[in-house]
Amino acid sequence: MLSTHTLAQYTADIEDYPIHYTEAGNGEILLLIHGSLCDYRYWRWQLPALSQQYRVVAPSLRGFWPTALTGRDSAFNIEQHTNDMVAFSRQLGDGQPIHVLGHSRGAQVAMALACAAPDLVRSLVLADPGFRFTYEAAGYPFPIENVAALLERGEVEQALAGFIDAVNGAGTWRQMVGWFKTMVTDNAYTLLSQAEEANPGINLEQARQLQCPILLVGGANSPARYGNRIDILANTFEQALRITIPLASHGMNLANPKAFNQEVKDFLAAHAAS
Template sequence: MQSNPEALQRSFAHPDHPLHYIEAGSGEMLLLIHGSLCDYRYWRWQLPALSKEHRLVAPSLRGYWPAAFTVEDASFSIARHTRDLAVFIEHIGNGRPVHILGHSRGAQVALELACAAPELARSLILADPGFQLGGELPAPSFHSEVVRLLQDGEIELALSSFVDAVNGAGTWRQMVGWFKTMVKDNAYTLLSQFREVNLSVDMDRVSRLLCPVLLIGGANSPPRYGSRLDALEQALVQASRVTIPLASHGMNLANPKAFNQAVARFLESTQGS
């Protein structure tokens, strides 16, 4: 990654699927979990800044670039990604709990990981989680139209439709070249992700988490994300919450300075806890 020449690209020999990741820095480990259509390249502005005090490890989840699925694959799921990361942490974290940061779909993976294996979570940071709440009526989905466009070979239109739906109208048009390349590399993961539509989270289970939690939202993010953060804030009495100004859903790219400062302050606050 040109933005952080000191970062090292590595591969973990998972029992049934290699896990590619990048890492930088030393100290307590911070695991970065990307969201839809992304991979470890998504964290290009976090690696150089946050690795000054921590060991940052950013994997590409199963099915994403550089080993991206090109057809629907049943091994692609929140549950599978959670299990993959639990094995990964136990290997790379030397048996010690780690700080976990997830964005968007990756925030659901992070939350499930902390709930399923609380002994692995030193702290939890959730940035604009996009999951459905338990008991909530299914929201109208745009996924089926995106999948149809992908199957018809309308890649650019499919991706612009998806990105604009989760970030706000006109977002795709404003995206820089490297981001569009990353998204196109992961386009067909949406064929597998389609099966996850309306997969919900049990807030009673979430409320039993004991680790420190930081909730992050973008000031200009679509309202759906704020409603997820509201529910999490109510369920998690130990949670703190920050809003990143001048940023929508992709807040760590739109305003990386504010995002990195918020994460760094939270991590510092967990020392000795």
């Protein structure tokens, strides 16, 4: 069985940038795209379970650990991450469609990937998508500039606690286990760039053209704004299946991995290439 503590690391050259990733298993490809402050280590409980049936590939997006930013970088944005994942997906599957799963900010990258290159996406899983839609005002639902200011003063833990609690719910940071705190600390300074990135949002008219099967996943205890995103997407896509992971909030794949993994397995099995 794959160890969740020593994940093998590989590198792919994408647009002259080294994308670091881990992978396990064989079969149809499932691409896992992490969200803010995370990297491929975020999927430690998915790789062993899902690789029993699939070739599971989890990259660290540009600017994240193991080559994490230490300051601002204009190349850190949704558009660049999407372009990277389109090229990475095309390379992985030799141009054939693959399954794509994105969580939180990673769900925006996954959705943007599907809209930019629908031929590459066999199925799409969006877990607690937090993105805005283009008809909504730009910006975050909380003052991320305050988090950036704390980082600039070197108050890293306070900045991370503020961001994690704003995204996941009050009191989340103090409940986080050691390995998770290590991971987000490694990626702390990505928030400086994230606070300034141009966020294009998701265009529902464009997204409505997608024909691939879609699974919308929410945590039973997730903050209401994620459920609101899922409500809108469920009303947009007739083909979408919506499920809720019990006993879990925003990080449902960590809080209740057994239920999360089984729901993903069931969905993928129903939409396999054969």
